[in-house]
Amino acid sequence: MSTIYFFLSILKLVVIISFIFILPAPSAAIDTEHVGKRLNVPASYVAAPYYPTPHGGWVADWSESYRKAALLIANMTLAEKTNITCGSGYDMGRCVGNSGSALRLGLPQLCLQDSALGLRNSDHNTAFPAGITVGATWDKSLMYARGVALGAEFRGKGINVFLGPTVGPMGRKPRGGRNWEGFGADPVLQAVGGALTIQGVQGQGVIATIKHYILNEQEMYRMYSIVQPGYSSNIDDRTLHELYLWPFAEGIKAGVGSVMAAYNAVNGSACSQNSYLLNGILKDELGFQGFVMSDWLAQISGVPSTLAGLDMSMPGDGLVPLLGDSYWMYELSRAVLNGSVPVDRLNDMATRIVAAWYQMGQDKDYPPPNFSTNTQDATGPLYPGALFSPSGIVNEFVDVQDGHAIVARNISRDAITMLKNVNNTLPLSTNSSLKIFGTDAQKNPNGINSCSDQGCDQGTLGMGWGSGTARYPYLDSPMDAISSRASNVKYYNTDTLPSGLTASSSDIALVFINADSGENYITVEGNPGDRTTAGLNAWHNGDALVKDAAAIYSTVIVIVHTVGPILLEEWIDLPSVKAVLFAHLPGQEAGQSLTSVLFGDVSPSGHLPYTIPHNESEYPASVGLVYFELGQPQDTYTEGLYIDYRYFNAHSIKPRYAFGHGLSYTTFSFSNTEITAVTPLTSTPPARPAKGSTPTYSTTIPPASEAYWPAGFNRIWRYLYSWLEKSDADAAAAVASTSSYAYPAGYINIQKPGPPAGGAQGGNPTLWDIAYTISVTVTNTGNFSGRAVAQGYVQFPVGIAYDTPVIQLRDFAKTNTLARGESEVLTLNFTRKDLSVWDTVQQNWVVPSVGGNYTIWIGEASDALTLGCYTASLGCRSGLMSPV
Template identity: 25%
Template sequence: MIDDILDRMTLEEQVSLLSGADFWTTAPIERLGVPKIKVTDGPNGARGAGSLVAGVNAACFPVAIALGATWNPALVERMGVALAGQAKSKGASVLLAPTVNIHRSGLNGRNFECYSEDPVLTAALAVAYIQGVQGQGIAATIKHFAGNESEIERQTMSSDIGERALREIYLPPFEQAVKKAGVMAVMSSYNRLNGTYTSEHPWLLTKVLREEWGFDGIVMSDWFGSHSTAASVNAGLDLEMPGPTRDRGEKLVAAVRSGDVKPEIVREAARRILALIERVGAFEKAPDLSEHALDLPDDRALIRQLGAEGAVLLKNDGILPLAKAGLGHVAVIGPNAAEARVMGGGSAQIAAHYRISPLEGIRQALSNANSIHHAVGCRNNRLVNVFSGEIRVEYFSGRDLAGPAVVAEAASKGEFFWFDLPSLELDPNDFSARISASYSPAESGEHVFGMTNAGLARLYVDGELVVNGYDGWTRGDNYFGTANVEQRQSVHLEAGQRYQVVVEYCSSATSEEGINLTAVRFGVEKPLGEDAMLDAVERAENADVVLLFVGRDGEWDTEGLDLPDMRLPGRQEELIERVAAVNANVIVVLQTGGPVEMPWLDKVRAVLQMWYPGQELGHAVADVLFGDVEPGGRLPQTFPKRLSDNSAMTGDPHVYPGKDGHVRYDEGVFVGYRHHDAHGIEPLFPFGFGLGYTHFSWGEAKASSTKMEADGMTITVDVTNIGDKSGSELVQLYVRPLASTIERPEKELRAFAKLRLEPGETGTASLVVRPRDLSYFDDATKTFRAAAGRYELLAAANAADIRSVVTIELANDWTGELSDRSI
């Protein structure tokens, strides 16, 4: 069928398939019965075609680092199945996920959106996720291919990575997604790789991906992430997104006519687009692109289970789990207590069905006579609190708010991210909007108004210009680098008085530079001062136990910018210190997208890392704190004691954050725990670490053979739950070469198994290793090689806790070809 369609297509029609029709759909060819299909973000939910901050509600699942902390591929596969159903509810045939870039540093803004610092763990979870999604007829899109480990200047930065590091650390998740999961789509990254944009990188897209790995799906650009006509098509980029086209269409037809692009290259790219449409069943039944909310009890339960499974108990002196019976005064304190921080920022955002805050979850769990007191203490928001209330938005043609409004609508939140405008009469590149609301403060005093805008905007209070986001506008760090740095201004307001707040917005002129978006966000807040801190300390002093919720939110952990440091923002460290000084029973619950420094660690009794676990946050955290379920997570990323202990933080700006358009991955393969091992740096918490509510005894590791066989060997470890509660234990298997002529990590994760055991129950972890697991990538021969000799297989509870060792022998040198499909 596909050949017949291709034969009947004109060149122009073939070319039309190679760019999106609009922001979210591919181009149809109606005369040949080729339908359009819709794609949707993202990794922790299916948003549909709505705005990043609005649109039809969807189930909000845990972010990827929380999934990484589960070390549970079977559970992640179940999430993939659920996400496929969510994608269908949004009329989508393609899910733009998973994200498998590596945790190179602790500062990457999208650290939360990626699974791990280790390629084996990342690959195992990605394969499971893809199999879950694609088993339901929805295509998965693995991203970002490749070298996108930082958000700084990501649209132009060249990630300069040696081939060995690429082959051993950064490419294996993509490789296994192709070879094991048959992923249907790959998304190229924004950045350059060793000087060449990945969207026009022949070695990456054709030699490695298609010729070596045998990939037969489509390669699409990240949004606005392609930069050329002939170069991108010739390199193997099939689909330019979003539409309408910028570099294809008539430009590509002309490139074919001039001989810059061979017609057979266009035909093969069009074939792959048609094959994708066929694989998702769109030829059999044209997709219904309409959207609806799908709120299922099974999804709710799975999200809650995943939240607890990924929760990592970092410290516990016995205070946890808390007994509900007899629990007296409970202080629930901190900026993340009453706010439901359920997801990170950027393109992973969705409009969640609901958000259960920790305070709400704890109140439901302690619905008896327990006394619960709440205090904020301090703020941790990066941007001024977004405006909330009744809002009217009037839209005008042109940039000067002239003439009658084309359309008007109501809103309830002062944030607008316009993928699609409310009327077809409006031109996204030439419109304006008047956003009107009123604000009545609860307290008198200085209030801060803030605004950030992609486009130009001014904010007025009672007719007076307060925030100027128009004159002198320059790109900053918001909305993926398309908006200015938030502009702020203090105004004295009187309690109970009603103030008129008006934002006048206009789209900016179209630019050829990078991403062009239209968005505005405005807010107002009364800054918290010493009184708020004293209130939190007073409530803590009079409590039997303090649950202190601190961390970050999606304004910090977000696409488009990296973190400034690895400390808790605002006065949160001070809050912990002052609360701990008046109460000996403090439990800190962290919500971050990666590691943080903990100078206060010795002053609290327990620390629980919850990440951003989705819409069931409050229920999941209460389940863990009160022992209804165990904290099942183990760290997918090393938590260093200080930022300078990280492998990328050498002090050389060429290594991080980059300089003169290049960032050098000088650490090579020594990322995460590999770096800590090589330099003898003790981490705060090692890779794979996590506590539970029970205890286990381990038997000695046993190997099926003392010699590595061609098809691999099996290592087994018996584990017994010797405690009085059910729980899970993670068995990790590392490989250590005993002799090597090249520099290699001391040990490398090669397999893992998670066992859930009842009290007194014994289970067996069965772990398979193969010859490639003993190997390294040889730059000289361009092959994976393992030298004959002895290797140790280390059975470990985490990277710093080796329980037993098995020594095996590889009788002969082993060489693995890059096209080997048996990995």
């Protein structure tokens, strides 16, 4: 091993141990006001036990894959089964996660790789727009196309498991560090984006991973360590089902192969060993057939996490990585031999993993990994996390970009959201006199990939930071694109307006500002993932830059790259600020996508995937960040169903810009609206289908010899193995016959028929029966070609026994590009589930008023709803007063 790799290995160990042992990061100083105030989970929030783990394979769509998997598992030794359920250790292979293998039977080591927007730490790949940008398109076809392109690139690099899409966090906390990885602050927008991504990715034969399950809504204090548990997200059952589970249910219905358990706890129990979440909801109620993996180093126990439903440990290490310790691997072999882990639980774990491999067709002509997430060199250590590692070829530099830049550019373009455009200031002429300000307009001068995992805010902000990033193959910056289109451009690469500037009446100032956030293991400019120091303000003097420009130039256009909502009040109403564009996080295609809108090649058609307030005090106090405490930080969801626009509407707060808002260069009319009843509703869904048969699992403990170390095996220190010394294996087997394990409270090992709300992937299949369809003719009534979005919101009948938000998004559709005078008919579907609430007593979805009059509102934004359709009369009316 070379000296440089030796020191890099030591440095990684120091960083990781520091991350685990140190209390708050220096930049996340202890907030003494909060210390000691939230130490115990409130009494009404309970993580009930749910055992055993339901066996997989009872869903018809997976039956053949389970049949094949069961045959393979039947021929595996104990050590082979435990090997495939666990990673081989931190940095112990080419990928960010590397499972064990069963090569004797043809099952390779599985490669698991970030990120949800493109290949992390690779080369010759596309840096796609972030999830929040995709959500801002409100375009289902682009959501799917991005999934197809991502799947093709991951397959091309030989990756078995794509660690995406992200649908949690939901965006409950505006300052949350990773909100930008998801599709927006609404369960339906998240669900549609997630499900279509899954379909696209898995259509290419790659296993998708929906994450982070669940309620990981902030970055600080999410992880368990030896000094403090991860924070506990405390939530009621109805809110869990109607908001945060919704996109996971849709992802499971789409057939997702893997679910990643989050770092935090829910109602006091860590997600990686929360039996109610994993066994009860995920695998029983939602019928999940794939495997559950831990987030990296999120597993905090061996036997309890096994019994609670965890199937794969990543990256395999125990609490402190790079020491060769593990909760599973050899410890799982020991646990099966001594009887503490039932044999059928291990068989189910292994079968779920192998079934997902078969389900995606990876047993036939699937390429092995051809890249390294650890180095950009062609050769290097085969196991970089090992103290001493053999070396070899680790990177073949396979180009997987194909034509995916077009997909990325289309998304970045169609996500651009115009918030303001006074007197048709936009679009601009290419002959305009343009003065451009802000470092965000140009590439990072130190290099577009100079900051590891994009852990800095320098130059154009194309994505946040952390594991959800990718290296740029190139970055088409706004400045590059503008200067190639316009003939009279002067750029000031500064975030402070130069002194002595004068402006002519024809000058137009384009001011670029941004706001960043990311994952907690990197602190950027005092922000430890979440936006603590920056708050919801623009970074780098952005507000002052806009105000100063507005004091000199009579026409100012503000372009914003941001991870989420920012406060605009310091300058949004200044007379000189004529136009505002939110370009979100455009990835590598930040330039031409913007200029196509600026100069009128296309009309902006993006819409906000979140609400922009006037100030932070307009949010409920409960969605603020939780801080360090001497004990487990408690994050209690007292706002219930009321986040983002639901809260604003409930409290009659008119925000600065509403959820779904977005302007165009043209105008649209909605007409000829028709509502059609499709499936008659009943109060509760019809009885669920019975579970199908599952593979038969032996309960006999295998002989200890199945876990013996092979004779003469050459071990690599720090690499994780599933074998035991003969004496250890024999001793474990002897224990099984002389004592019994103290199982968790409520533990049983008798399979259940399943809850009434279940019955298929995602839940009772009748939940997706279409109750009503609405067709609407959208006509371009303006003088510019453009695309319109029809957003469909449900308002529940008055007088029902359940409190419901005023309106809730339930479907949406986007037109093709319509020329002046051109029309297109859009169809929106509303399902039984869309018209239901979760009843905590019946533990089922209930239509609260079967014959009641639901109003389905159609419009271009959540606060621009003047067209209503009524389920009781099956009539529609226009020109109504908006419900909010």
